Amino acid sequence: MLNSRAQLLLKTLVERYINEGQPIGSRTLSKFSGLDLSPASIRNVMADLEESGLIISPHTSSGRIPTSRGYRFFVDTLLTIKPLGAGEIHQLENKLHPDDPQRLAASASQLLSQLTQFAGVVMTPKRRSAAFRQLEFLTLSEKRILLIIVTAEGEVQNRIICTDKSYSSSELTQAANFFNQNYSGLTFTEVRAKIQTELKQLHHNMTHLMNAALEAGSEALSETQDNCVISGERNLLNVHDLSSDMASVRKLFDVFEQKTALLQLLDRSQQANGVQIFIGGESGLTPLDECSVVTAPYEVDGKIVGTVGVVGPTRMAYERVIPIVDITAKLLTSALSFQ
Numbered sequence: 180m181l182n183s184r185a186q187l188l189l190k191t192l193v194e195r196y197i198n199e200g201q202p203i204g205s206r207t208l209s210k211f212s213g214l215d216l217s218p219a220s221i222r223n224v225m226a227d228l229e230e231s232g233l234i235i236s237p238h239t240s241s242g243r244i245p246t247s248r249g250y251r252f253f254v255d256t257l258l259t260i261k262p263l264g265a266g267e268i269h270q271l272e273n274k275l276h277p278d279d280p281q282r283l284a285a286s287a288s289q290l291l292s293q294l295t296q297f298a299g300v301v302m303t304p305k306r307r308s309a310a311f312r313q314l315e316f317l318t319l320s321e322k323r324i325l326l327i328i329v330t331a332e333g334e335v336q337n338r339i340i341c342t343d344k345s346y347s348s349s350e351l352t353q354a355a356n357f358f359n360q361n362y363s364g365l366t367f368t369e370v371r372a373k374i375q376t377e378l379k380q381l382h383h384n385m386t387h388l389m390n391a392a393l394e395a396g397s398e399a400l401s402e403t404q405d406n407c408v409i410s411g412e413r414n415l416l417n418v419h420d421l422s423s424d425m426a427s428v429r430k431l432f433d434v435f436e437q438k439t440a441l442l443q444l445l446d447r448s449q450q451a452n453g454v455q456i457f458i459g460g461e462s463g464l465t466p467l468d469e470c471s472v473v474t475a476p477y478e479v480d481g482k483i484v485g486t487v488g489v490v491g492p493t494r495m496a497y498e499r500v501i502p503i504v505d506i507t508a509k510l511l512t513s514a515l516s517f518q
Contacts (some may be wrong), residue, residue: 293409
């Protein structure tokens with residue numbers, strides 16, 4: 180436990196380091212902390228904080244910088260959150276209109292990146308089933324038909340079907356009505372098991388179209404879904420704390436490109452209530468050792484279905500990033516409730 184004097188000096192050091200990006204010396208701490216202490220007294224407190232593993236003195240300077248442990252103590256105990264301004268909240272609300280989940284996720288990711296100038300990430304809802312709610316056929320050309328599938332979750336998938344003959348608009352409407360009236364809510368595998376005998380209800384020349392729709396629909400809904408949308412990775416190249424080591428930057432971008440490890444981290448964060456912060460090595464991902472990840476879960480129908488977050492340097496303005504992530508998650512929950 181730190182006494183109030185040590186806490187205030189640590190708080191001042193972290194805040195000044197986040198703001199200035201340079202090791203903080205006793206003179207700066209004396210000026211900004213408001214404490215009436217001699218430089219010697221401040222140095223003694225700094226020595227105690229360093230011994231506790233909360234700060235460290237880089238070999239190139241007599242000043243100190245926070246360690247990951249110091250950031251953790253600061254975030255958990257000393258941080259004062261700054262509420263977002265009405266203009267920023269209004270900007271978020273205007274950009275997150277109800278739409279299909281993938282486009283909403285992309286919008287949320289871009290907004291997180293724009294507002295923080297770091298990387299915005301959104302883990303999208305996993306498809307709960309391969310069932311469809313509705314499908315339609317639209318003629319593209321004489322023997323090319325667009326199959327439009329609306330999933331049980333409201334996601335829209337499009338596939339092009341090439342046929343050996345042309346179909347009239349009324350025939351396409353008849354085929355769509357047949358699917359929607361008889362099989363809505365089923366998977367295409369379940370439909371395939373039922374449809375062979377029931378196709379006799381339709382004219383023989385519709386058989387090819389129906390089978391083609393089954394093949395295309397099954398393929399569309401069984402494909403691997405891109406469950407993570409990332410925006411603004413290049414912003415991190417402008418962060419000196421990260422870009423000064425290009426080998427580490429390349430490893431970081433590998434995490435963004437492959438996504439699997441990042442998805443696992445976002446999946447872990449769904450277990451938390453509200454905002455969760457992974458500082459440095461807490462993420463368990465070595466390329467993120469110099470980064471912090473701020474996340475918050477969002478819901479659909481009262482159930483957590485995904486996560487929004489920001490990936491940036493450990494030297495980030497947590498008091499600003501945390502409310503941005505928190506409000507984005509709440510607004511995404513609200514937008515998805517209108518799906």
